[in-house]
């Protein structure tokens with residue numbers, strides 16, 4: 001090949017790359033959030049949000065919200081973390097961003113935001129994704145998609161999202177990238193991780209520089225999760241002996257997303273026995289706006305007078321439905337026919353495929369040498385610590401460091417066990433949403449994960 005040909009090919013290439021880069025850069029600039037209604041001023045970090053089309057034929061687009069690290073903390077050299085909530089059908093904006101790990105939490109007025117001092121964006125750039133289509137601001141123009149959502153399409157759409165998103169944000173290519181999430185995202189996170197890992201295989205210096213994942217109170221393996229959940233309910237005195245035996249007999253196989261009729265009956269009996277507690281956090285009061293009841297409960301249970309607000313998701317529902325908020329977020333640009341909700345009943349109720357176990361994926365990704373951390377708030381009765389322990393035990397991993405307490409300022413923050421290829425951490429006193437109930441301890445877990453260091457002792 002002569003000089004001229006090589007030169008012109010290179011010239012054409014750089015021209016193409018240049019055009020592509022500038023159009024994606026235009027999208028990025030368009031997505032920049034100037035300021036959110038009611039947010040504190042001069043926060044020192046940048047935010048972007050908008051849509052990424054994942055299927056043109058159907059007209060499916062996923063909504064993301066990127067919250068960067070503060071410039072003074074070196075945002076441009078920090079890793080990127082994708083955060084997913086579960087349900088299925090629940091929004092990462094409602095939970096992850098607005099009441100767990102994001103910098104802005106919503107005040108009870110539903111109009112103003114306050115700073116979360118333990119926001120994970122102090123350590124990493126955070127990418128919140130509302131997934132799948134039908135959740136939050138993410139939509140599909142083909143309505144039937146909402147009634148046929150399932151694990152597989154969710155993972156494939158999320159992967160397509162990532163590929164397109166990295167084109168829009170080329171500054172994040174080749175940077176350390178992690179996937180994190182909680183609850184039913186215990187499915188999404190390993191499934192998406194597996195796709196990214198497999199597509200990256202054999203590529204040197206891949207654009208999506210995937211390093212590992214982190215899950216909390218994660219649905220992992222239906223069989224072991226069930227055993228551990230029923231045991232938790234019984235040992236915490238939440239259900240009767242007979243219900244315990246009935247659950248063990250009726251729900252010993254099959255899917256937690258699609259339980260048998262017999263299992264469903266046993267679950268209904270158990271639920272009635274649990275009564276009006278918050279199963280996601282069994283020692284804190286459930287959300288109830290009546291002032292008298294609140295006062296009563298505070299009188300009985302002094303530890304409940306702390307700052308934690310069990311109605312916080314209701315405030316988010318007010319805030320994210322404000323037209324001026326949607327405008328600032330570049331959300332709902334197609335005038336979606338239903339309101340923004342914290343969880344989509346349609347997506348959740350009609351959920352299709354849901355594999356029984358994530359453990360084979362764990363085995364594959366552990367063998368690949370990825371960084372894998374699993375944490376658990378130990379006052380959650382929905383995906384309890386016992387469920388997670390049985391599921392991890394089923395992986396039969398050799399232990400590197402035995403079960404031991406970890407400390408925060410001289411106080412036990414929880415316990416940890418390091419396995420070959422997987423680190424397990426509990427956070428004591430935390431419910432299902434660990435960063436909501438124990439923000440400081442959750443921050444320490446996240447920092448240790450990023451630094452790949454054992455929990456502080």
Ligand SMILES: *[C@@H]1O[C@H](CO)[C@@H](O)[C@H](O)[C@H]1NC(C)=O
Pocket residue numbers: 053055056058059060061141334
């Ligand atoms: C969905 O339909 C609206 C209205 O026709 C259109 O503006 C929008 O681009 C479509 N979304 C996608 C992802 O194709």
Ligand SMILES: *[C@@H]1O[C@H](CO)[C@@H](O)[C@H](O)[C@H]1NC(C)=O
Pocket residue numbers: 276286287288289290293
């Ligand atoms: C809230 O409190 C009122 C009055 O005590 C009660 O009737 C209602 O059922 C409670 N709601 C919830 C969701 O607990």
Ligand SMILES: *[C@@H]1O[C@H](CO)[C@@H](O)[C@H](O)[C@H]1NC(C)=O
Pocket residue numbers: 136137321326332335336337338339340341
């Ligand atoms: C989208 O906007 C329309 C008004 O244009 C509103 O009725 C609808 O509730 C909004 N939906 C979502 C998901 O934000």
